[in-house]
Structure formats: structure tokens, C-alpha cells
Amino acid sequence: MSIRALNRELDAARDAGPVKDIVIPPCPQLLVQLQEELAQADPNPQRVAEIAGADVAMAAALIKVANSSLYARREPVQSVVQAINMLGVKPTASILTGFLLRNAIRIDPTLIEHFWESSTRRSLAMAHIAGQMYGLDLDVCKTCGLFFHVGIPVMLQGVRGYSGTLVEAMARQDRTFVQTENAAHRTDHAVVGAIVAKTWRLPAEVVYAVRLHHDFSSLTDSHVPLGVRQLVAIAAIADHLVARHEGVKEQREWEKHGALCLDFLQIGAEEVETWVDELYPVFEGVIVS
Template identity: 60%
Template sequence: MRAEGVRMKVADIERELDHARNQGPVRDIAIPPCPELLVALRKEVDKADPDPSEIARIASSDVAMAASLLRTVNSPLYARARAADTVAQAVSMLGVGPTVGILTSFLTRNAIRSNSPLLEHFWETSTRRALAMGFIARQLYGVDADVAHTCGLFCHVGIPIMMQGVKGYAGTLAEALARQDRSFTETENAAHKTDHAVVGAIVAKTWCLPPIIVAAVRLHHDFTALTDTRFPEEARTLVAMGLVAESLVARHEGVEVQREWEQHGDACLAHIRVSAGEVDAWVDALHPVFESVAVA
């Protein structure tokens, strides 16, 4: 009975997103199609035994993407004893999961542009959030690090899409970043009757990402979900991890303590059974990882 309830709750999210896309306020927002190379990557990754040589072939089919993969694998982030000279070597060194994460990041940021000065460092922050979520997943039991990484990358993709497609959103974004009396999504909904969590989840769904990522992106500002057992435990864990990752990135970037962290940080830490002291240690562990991020 409980499993049926979980399925229904996820199905409710799917129906909400379909309604928003087809009849609601999101219907006029242009959602970029999933890049063809990402479709090919997802098709290979979804196989029972993904072929590293096929991943390498896909990565090599775009010169800029191949260069980005080699630059990343040879960066201080991975601290390899020897450099990778070819894409095939990079895939062999990293493994399929981390390689797909890097390629997904490249393809996503090239498909979704963020040209506003307000979003100058958007992809650097998104990449750090994704890396932080992958790191946190590896510290926990039973959490897929590749799923967590992708979730972290997609949490805020709705923001540049709304910037491009919603009149007046630049002003809303500036207001949402400044206000302390209500949440980011409350400010968005007050102005536009939708928010970046909905839009980002629609992107994830349109791009055929796993349903658990779609659900987590939709819920990543809804912390009532932490105690709602109708949602899958994995989605609720991703929501909790997301706020912890957001806090880690903010601390690195020198951003002041966020309202959501003050209100819900303890609940998120409790949900993933992590102490504040452990998070302090993660700040130090992630410093070189965050410093290595440079999005071209």
C-alpha cells in the first residue's frame, strides 16, 4: 500500500508538470530540446552494461565537448599521476558515470544559455553544486553519486530559461535574491504564477532524465517533502542533500547565510544523518574541488 502511495505521489508531480506545460503559465516558455548527443548518452547509459568505447565515441563527436572532457580530467580536480591524451583514456581513467556527468554538464550549459549579468557565474555555481552533491552521496549509504550529481546540475536550470522566456523575470530574480521575508519560489510565484523548480523539472522531464531526478528538482525548495512518506525516500534524500550542497557552495563563494538554510538546514542534516561538524570538514575537503571549477 505504501509503494502504491509513492507511485501516486510521483504521478501527481508528472501530472502537475504536464498541466503547467500544456495549459498553465509555463505553456509559453520555450523549453530547449534535449541535445542529440545527450539523448545518445542517456540511451547508452540506460543499458544494463554501458559500453565505455561508445561513450568515448559520443564524446569525440564534438570537438569542444572532447576538449572540455580532457581539460577536466587533467585538471587538479582529479589529480591524476599522468595526463589523459585521448578521450578514450579519459573515459578509462574516470569511468562511465563521472564521464557522463562531465559531458552532461557541457551539453546542458551549451543548450541553456545564461547571458544576464545576474547569471554571470551561474554555471560555475551549478557545477559546484553538482560536485558537492556527488561528494555528499559518496559519504552516505545507498545514494547514487551520478544521480546526485545530475540532480545538482539541474536544480536551477529553470532560472536561465525563465530569464530568457518570461517578461520581467530579471527584476523578479533580483528581488528574490534580496528578500528575506519570503522564499525565492514564493517571490517567483507572486510575479509569474510559476517558479524555477517547476520549469527545471519540466526540462528534466522533457530531456528524459530519471523520474527520481524530475521529482527532486520539482521539490528542491519544498522542505515539507522531507517528512512526506508518499514521496520516494531517494527523492527526499536528494532534496535534503541539495540544501546542504547549496550551503557548502555558498560558504565557498562567500555568500551570506541563506534563509532556507537557517530555517531548514537542521532538518536536512537530520534527514541524511549528518552533523554540523561533518559539514565543516566537508568545507575543507571540497575547497580544492570547488577551486578547480572553471566553466568556459
């Protein structure tokens, strides 16, 4: 599928298709400000601190993450400025984006707490995998990991009967997850998630990767940019690593497409086993505020 075709599909779905009746959370103004600062040639950490400090809960979440076992600091940070100095501007932006995303979706947090934990683990796993490869932007991978399945809580929030569809989609053996979604609602979380990513002005490669993350034929489609295909393959490996950590025994998608993803990225199965061990403490240190 070409990029032009993907854009046409997303625009049509948003304006005239089933998605038009789903409430897509608008991009928070704080994220707009953050994106504008990051677009500068030399982002100002002080300006990022001002944006982070504009929301007390967001500032507290940033400090909490900075003091988590993920970073194993000897002395705890006490302020937003200290957190940014310790983490760096771009990693800080990833954390703030995740916070804003979680708080933009109005749904009982107890229903999807595990969803956000898994999304955070996927984000960290994608950055870890990207770090072993040449020329990949770790922060783009992190952001992508957060948004890959964001269509699920958005549909839970806005589509009648979707909770039942989720149960059915996870249980069915005769068709894929997205096929079950489309049979019930004429759309799926990949399309909805891509529209969210586009609405939130995320990089184009993130938007397209979110749309295609269950379409593994894209890995062999030369019309799809290489960076998008890399994100799709990395996300599949990351999901496998998260599932291993969380004790998910049945991974139908990985069993069917895992080898293709590994071959595409020229990664061996032994490397994946190494990452299982390397990411264990990272996954255990995940906190969601």
C-alpha cells in the same frame, strides 16, 4: 504531494499553464544517444568516446576537465578515450551532460558564468555527501546537482522581466524566492527546472527532487519516495557548503531548514564542518567550459 500529483502538475504546467509559453530546450540528440548507451547492461566505453568526440567543443571540454586540478594527474590525457579510461564511463556521462546543458540554453554566457560554477560545485558536493552515505547513486546526485536550479537560466532566457524578479527575490525578506517568482510570473524555477529534467529524460527521482527542492515539507511526506527526499536534503546541505565557499553570509533557507535536513539524513554539524575543508580544493578546481 504524491508522485501522481506531481506528474499531473508538471504536465498541466507544460501544456496549459504559464510554462507553455517558455521555450524548454529540447534534449540534445547526443544526450539521447548517451542515455541509450548507458541504459545497456554493460555500456561500451568506445561508443561513449564516439558520442563525446562527435562535438569538438564537447570533446575539448571533457579533456580539459580530466586534466584539471580536480584529478591531479601526473601526465595529462591527450584524447577523449584516455579521458574516459581515466574518469570512468558514468563520471564522463555526468561531465558531458553538464556541457550539453550549458550549451542548450541560449543566453549571454558572461551573465551566468558564476551560475554554472555554482551548479558544478553543488553537483560535486552532492556526490561527496552521497559518498559518505549508504546505497546512494553518486552519479544521480551529480546530475541532480546540475539541474536543481536550471529553471533560472531558462526563465531568464524566455520570461520577460525575470531578471528584475531575480533581483527582487534575492532581496525580499517577507517571502521566499519561489513565492516572489510565482507572484510575478505564476510559476517558478523549480517547476520549470523539473520540466526541463523530464524533457531531458532524466531519472524520475531527479525530476521530482528538482520540483521539490525548495519544499522542505516533502521531507516528512511519506507519499514522496525516500530517494527523492534524500536528494532534496543533500542538495540543501550542498548549497550551504557552496555558499560557505563563495562567501555568501546570509543563507535564509539554510537557517530555517538546515537542521531539518541534517536530522533527516542523520548528519551532524561537525561532519558538515569537515566537508567544508575537504571540498575546498574540489571547489577551487572547478572549471566550466
